[in-house]
Amino acid sequence: MKLKEFIRECHQKEVFKNLSIYVVTGWVLIQVFSEIREPFALPKISLTYLLLVLIAGFPFYAYLLWRYRLKPEEQDSERSNHMELDRRNDPSEEEKGHPGQKKHLPGIRFYSPFQKMYFGFLFAILMLSGISVAWIVQANFISEPDIRAFTFPVEEKNDKVAVLSFDNNTMDPDLDVVGKMAVDWIIHGITSNGVAQVISPAVLEQYTTVSQASVISNNDNDILTKYLKPGKVIAGNYYLNDGQLLIQCSIQNGEMNETLETIEPVSCDPASPISCIEQLKQRLLSALLDKDENYTVYEETPPNYEAYKLMLGADEFSNTAPEFLDIMNRAIAIDSNYFEPQMHRITYYYNIDKFATADSLIQELMHADLKNSRQKNLMRLWHAIIRGDNKKAFTYQKKEYDIEPDDLNNNSSTMVLALQFINRPEAVDSIYNTQLAMDKIDSLNCQTCEYRFFSKGMADIAMGKPEKPIEMFGDYGNVKEFYWVKDVLLYAYVRTGNLEEIERILNTVKLTGDEETWREKCLLAAKxxxxxxxxxxxxxxxxxxxxxIVKQPADLAKEEKELLAYSHFYKGEYVPGGKLFQQLSQEDSDNVDFRAFWAMSLQGNGKSEEAEKTVAGLEDLRADYQYGAIDYAKARYYAFKGDSDLVIQHLIRAVAAGKRYNPGTFGDDVLLQPYKDLEGFRNVLTFWH
Known part of the structure; x- marks a missing residue:
């Protein structure tokens, strides 16, 4: 039977009509099920189960269609005269003796052309169904064996606790510090004892400050209940009564429309509020955990009141400002056991690249009698960072992130460590997506948001998705500043081949910024x-x-000379580039990169012996806290020279010493590009995995 005849007969027997009934019914079932799944609290995987049943059932339905509809018609038709149907299990000797006769297994035997064609297609449908079922099982149950996919969901526990600022009802502004100290003490108690994740007044202020007024009401409670969505809210106030300071608070539900528990007020001398703050904290923690016991906090004992007041003024200064350090030192002088200023002092020295001083302070605290797990975790984090142990640094930072995931600074820091310390761009995506309220943020007024956008965009580019940052951040190419986001866009537009947008961004930078920044962006685009x-x-x-740059070489500023040197080098103009790098090396003898590029320029000019002596001089610069800078510079030199073995050898040393996967390095480094497909190079990229 020809295919056209088979199709015509299928139409006559309404085969397609009956098969389409199954398909349409299955599609309707899927649509209905997808709508009722959530109200009935069914797991997402249940839709997959339904699809598997429908696909597996299709060939059986086709067989049943033959068995109970088509077969009786066949038997009643005239073509039944040409069929051999024998239900006997023991055929006669006469039948056995017919020469050339086909022998069959006991049971039904059929020979009509339609039947042959029908069961041929049925076999093909069975095979396709089997392949589809196997593919779905592989994708959903084997590749990602998440046990939660096979269980019905339980109500997700919301363990976030928001602590609101305490209202000062004393009418004395000098007592504002009491409310701030009470809030800090409560937060430290909650986080240090692992009671819950905390939404602090600082986090709430971050979102309030940068919220889009057209989308989110600037009312703190609206932002809290609609977007940050805590499980519980702690609110309190304090007032004076007969010369005593009374502090009280309550625990409300996440919608702030029901008081779950009122904490018994505490009282003390207004001049010494520490004791009642500690007492209130203990009562509050007991209520949250429904236990009657004492709990530790960030500090073992409350800090000195005057030292705490000093610390509140530190927010007015950058953590690299001398005034910031002065406040830390004064607070420590008042209370030598006060942990927070000692930790911030480490931050100060680290951020101004005085790593040895930061290390000595870390060692001092590491050997101190730290009282709780969070103090220990913070010191382990700093110890890992200062030692260049990037994997441990990320592990300890992740613990801090788990305590306060809604804090934008904490969130941003974790993204940076995921991308630049351990080269896990996929982790950046999951961290970024936890901030569900970000689409309601006025990011043009949010400096921290720019850092998050930078990490997110570079992570997408690293995963081969340059179109995503263009879609998310493309508008930033037209606005003033936001240079970190513009860097992301330049990376993305180069990869998508959009030269017009590259030019537009560079023109925007040239018109709205300074000339030096424009030159830096031109160099980035060129590389x-x-x-x-x-x-x-x-x-x-x-x-x-x-x-x-039209000045005479003697009149060039260091930044101009540096950009000019790199522009000559990347054009292959090694003579003028080499002279400039030589001058820069003499002016800044500790700069590793200047010496390495000087050596490469010499190599490019055919002065191999002089180049080898210059690169050997890098060893004289080797010191502590360089985090792989020397070995990375050597890897670049040997990449320029073409020695792949030494390239990989020095890259491994560099990354092991803490060299970070910053933009423009490793896979994004022009000099290392010829080696990126080597297995050794891939091992470098996954060193901390």
Missing amino acids: QLLLKGEKALAHAYLDQIQES
Whole structure:
């Protein structure tokens, strides 16, 4: 039977009509089930189960269609005269003796052309169904064996606790510090004892400050209940009564429309509020855990009241300002056991690159009698960072993140460590997506948001998705500043080949920023274009840098000389580039990169012996706290020279010493591009995994 005849007969027997009934019914079932699944609290995986049943049932339905509808018709038709149907289990000797006759297993035997064609298609449907079922099982139950996928969901426990600012009802502004201290003490008690994740007044203020007024009401309670969504809210106030300071608070539900428990007020001398703050904290923790016992806090004992008041003024200064350090030292002088200023002092020295001083302070605290797990975790975090142990640093930072995931600074820091310390861009995505309220944020007024956008965008690019940051942050190419986001866009537009947008961003920077920043962006764009093999386009931007610097070499500022040197080098102009790098090395003898590029320029000029002596001089610069800088510089030199074994050897040493996966390094480094497909290079990228 020909296919056309088979199709015509299927139409006559309404085969397609009956099969379409199954398909349409299955589609309707899926649509209905997807709508009722959530109200009935069914797990998401249940929809997959339904799909598996429908696909597996289709060939059986087709067989039943033959068995109970088509077969009787066949038997009653005229074509039944040409069929051999024998239900006998023991055929006669006469039948056995017919020469050439086909022998069959006991049971029904059929020979009509329609039957043969029908069961041929049925076998094909069975095979396709089996393949589809196997593929779905592999994708849902084998590749991702998450036991939660096979269980019905239980109500998710919301263990977030928001602690609101305590209202000062004393009418004395000098007592504002009491409310702040009470809130800090309560938060430290909650986090140090692992009671819950905390939404602090600082976190709430972050979202209130940068919220889009058209989307979110600036009312703190609206932001809290609609977007941050805590499980419980702690609110309190304090007032004076007969010369005594009374502090009281209550625990409310997440919607703030029901008081769950009122904490018994505490009282003390207004001049010494520490004792009642500690007492209130103990009562509150007992209520939260429904236990009657004492709990530790961030500090073993409350800090000195005057030292605490000093610390409140530190927020007015950058953590790299001398005034910031002065406040930390004064607070420590008043209360030598006060942990927080000692930790912030480490931050100060680390941020100004005085790593040895920061390390000595870390060692001092590491050997101190730390009283609780959070203090220990913070010191382990700093110890890992200062030692260049990137994996441990991320592990300890993740613990801090788990305590306060809604804090934008904490969230941003965790993203940076995931991307630049351990090279896990996929982790950045999950951290970024936990902030569900970010689409309601006025990010143009949020500096921390820019850092988060940078990490998110670079992570997407690292995962081969440059179109995502363009979609999310493309509008930032037209606004003033936001240079970190513009860097992301330049990376993304180069990878998507959108040269018009590259030019538009650079023009925006040139018109709205300073010339030095514009040159830096031109150099970045040129290096990225070289990575893509767009040599002519890259040279055009390098030419623009050179043309913009018209001073005599003796009159050049260091930044101008540096940009000019790099522009010559990446154009292959090693003579003028080498002279500039030599001058820069003499002016800044501790700069590893200047010496490495000087050596490469010498190598490019054919002065191999002099280049080897220059690169050997890098060993004289080796010191503590360089985090792989020397070995990374050597890897670049040997990459330029073409020695792949020494490239990988020094890259491994560099990353083991704490070299970070910053933008423009490793896989994004023009000099290392020829080696990125080597197995050793891939091992470098996954060193901390």
